[in-house]
Amino acid sequence: MLVPTVVRLTSHAPKDPLTGWEGYWRGIHSTGRSGEVLWDSGSLTEALQYADAIVAHFDPTLPVIDVGCGNGTYTRWLAKTFPHVTGIDVSQSAVDLAKKESAGLNNIDFLAVDATQIGAGDALLKQMGPSNIFVRGVLHVLKPDKQARLADNLRVLVKSTGRVFLTETNFPGNSLAYMQELGATRQNIAPPLRSALENLPRPGHFGAQERGRAFPSAQWKLITDGPVSIEVVPMNSHDLRQQVPGYFAVLTGS
Ligand SMILES: C[S@@+](CC[C@H](N)C(=O)[O-])C[C@H]1O[C@@H](n2cnc3c(N)ncnc32)[C@H](O)[C@@H]1O
Numbered sequence: 401m402l403v404p405t406v407v408r409l410t411s412h413a414p415k416d417p418l419t420g421w422e423g424y425w426r427g428i429h430s431t432g433r434s435g436e437v438l439w440d441s442g443s444l445t446e447a448l449q450y451a452d453a454i455v456a457h458f459d460p461t462l463p464v465i466d467v468g469c470g471n472g473t474y475t476r477w478l479a480k481t482f483p484h485v486t487g488i489d490v491s492q493s494a495v496d497l498a499k500k501e502s503a504g505l506n507n508i509d510f511l512a513v514d515a516t517q518i519g520a521g522d523a524l525l526k527q528m529g530p531s532n533i534f535v536r537g538v539l540h541v542l543k544p545d546k547q548a549r550l551a552d553n554l555r556v557l558v559k560s561t562g563r564v565f566l567t568e569t570n571f572p573g574n575s576l577a578y579m580q581e582l583g584a585t586r587q588n589i590a591p592p593l594r595s596a597l598e599n600l601p602r603p604g605h606f607g608a609q610e611r612g613r614a615f616p617s618a619q620w621k622l623i624t625d626g627p628v629s630i631e632v633v634p635m636n637s638h639d640l641r642q643q644v645p646g647y648f649a650v651l652t653g654s
Pocket of ligand 1: 421439440467468469470471472473474488489490491494513514515516517535536537538541
């Protein structure tokens with residue numbers, strides 16, 4: 401019963417995902433737990449799942465790059481632990497919003513970069529040197545060829561000392577089941593989900609299998625991985641936490 405509503409909402413989404421992201425971020429006026437950005441729950445509980453692995457595996461003397469940083473919620477979280485964090489995002493509007501929300505923090509900066517573009521890794525390496533990489537919720541919205549290009553760029557950036565920490569949604573069902581899980585019905589699709597549907601590429605899942613394809617063992621060494629819970633903004637009538645099954649991994653170039 402949800403299908404006609406979803407088809408109607410997605411029918412105007414731009415074919416080019418990068419145009420979609422820019423349009424999405426241009427239309428965002430509120431963020432955080434009660435805001436419009438589906439994945440920006442600002443949940444400390446989610447972040448705490450990542451803290452031990454990041455502290456254990458990131459060399460603190462290296463810069464950190466938050467790839468696909470959006471409005472910078474996790475860039476700011478990382479900047480509480482590491483001396484310098486750069487958020488990069490393909491959308492200039494996301495970067496502008498991230499800068500606004502990070503005003504006054506002097507160990508953070510943001511750049512508009514398409515992280516899947518050939519040569520992006522070399523350009524960032526020249527600017528920042530070998531780096532640790534944090535990625536949340538980006539790979540599952542990229543097609544496999546773009547995932548592989550992103551991984552190629554990250555490999556250039558981590559050199560031998562940096563690490564990649566990735567965390568992605570890994571919902572086992574199809575995208576319709578995912579929407580139902582988030583509480584969507586034919587009559588009611590909450591605004592954060594609605595604006596994602598109207599603008600963005602359809603999300604896939606990203607687990608061990610997808611990671612193995614994008615980060616092949618001939619080029620990458622898996623340090624650790626496992627399940628996590630990703631939190632989205634509450635969209636239920638009781639304002640309760642809403643979680644989605646996720647997958648995390650820590651990798652280094654081999
Ligand atoms: C689901 S959001 C996650 C945002 C942020 N990482 C977070 O967890 O709050 C995905 C982000 O990836 C960005 N993105 C998508 N494709 C990208 C690309 N090719 N290069 C850089 N950023 C990209 C989008 O603009 C968006 O901000």
